Amino acid sequence: MAGVVALLTDFGYRDHYVGVMKGVIWGIAPSVRVADISHATRPQDVFEGAFLLAQAYAYFPPKSIFVAVVDPGVGTQRRPIAARIGDYFFVAPDNGLLTFVIREGESRGWPMRFVHLTQSAYWLPQISRSFHGRDIFAPVAAHLANGIPLDALGPQIEDPVMLPIPEPSPEERGWQGQIIYIDAFGNLITNIQPHHLAGESDWRIQYKDYEIRGLVNTFGEGRPGDLIAMFDSTGYLSLCIVNGNAETKLSAQVGDPLRVLRP
Template identity: 30%
Template sequence: MAIITLTTDFGEKDHFVGAVKGAIYTEMEDAKIVDISHSISPFHLHEAAYIIQNAYKSFPPGSIHVIGVDSELNPENKHIAVLMDGHYFVCADNGIISMLTSEIRPEKIVEINIHDRIISNFPVLDVFVKVAGHIARGGTLEVIGKPISEIKELTGIRPVVNNNESQIIGNVIYIDNYGNVISNIGRKLFESVGKGREFLINARSEKFNKIHTHYSDAINFEQPPEKREEDGKRLALWNSSQFLELAIYKSNPTSVGGAASLFGLEFRDTITINFISEGVKG
């Protein structure tokens, strides 16, 4: 039996998550359900896209990923099922999947059309669970939907490179549980544009000229503990998803604060990387 994952903005207080799981078990008693997150900020498509993009790859091929964020059916918010990178995604056509399709071409996309057979005002519970069950039992996408070739695009998920490739302009797309700030600037783009040049990262009043690969790389462990600059250490790094992240070493947003609050950065705020040409450097 395929694994079914759940990513929603339902939270833990209400009955929604439990009801969806109950509906899955009613469909398939031997189902394997994994919660990716139910703490997406309400209707926050970029958060959902970032989390599912970085979680699904750890699951085996054939896994079915149900995404319950902004999923109410209306004329501008259709429901889709997507086969991509060997995984299935069931969600609304609201732009969430476009963050994945910017890197990987979908093998198949269908617009779900079983709504006339289901009375529902809770599509994740009724429609998405039915679709996930159909796929888990070996059913094809064409049975539950009509093939389509295009899906909605999320705006602000791709950074911009200026004409002479001296600058990358990105945005904050996610703030994690530690208050660390994740941008949409990927390492592959940075290396392709930068070509080994020196650089300066600007995020409001914060500036960085070095990008680490681990949080602890910013700490000089050759010094004795009492002389190290650890508390409040600011750093830029390539996170585990290979996106540029601005962080505070061992931050705690509930006490001393995290990078988001201390740097004054919020979702969609601008982060720029300026590359320094050889002529300017001297």
């Protein structure tokens, strides 16, 4: 079954952690291809990790295996789990990292199956209290890549942990939303999606003391330094500074509210 194992963590690149996980995977499944989604998730930010995982997984080949490790509860009683959601496999701590993927699977009617990782035969022999990415999740992914069936890894569960996803609130003239992610360019991704705006572009976006009139389709429709609003590649409404950084210029933070109003 060897194919692709994709990694998403908050480990960064300064330390050895990511490289060690790859070494463990290749030691068990030498022919598997290992890809990196991101290792720059904000430390311990499970929601951000869940968002990034959902943005990436569907662009990989079917049967790809995703190892997501943003794990502030490592070493506690939180469960390690594996899952099949649609055509993909996931290995992660049971702390909500799969929330967005599960939501999409539910909306599309995909088959889903979850197991609690209890079969230590598929782990490393020694388990640390602080690095389950190396000791449990990486080896489990490698065994899946070698063709070990999901059900061999542990008993089925029906209650994976789900994070609350903030939904926009309807108002008389539009919606109140919030910033849910800020990317490396400083673009402010909100929880407003196209269906909330019914395909219309003539909206007013109010954020702090700023107002944006109308949506654009490309950065090129604004001048350098302009504050614009557009549905970007994430599929969500984003506030951006053309050739600039909206996070820095607007002192923005995840959780900040905004309003999207009809003219």
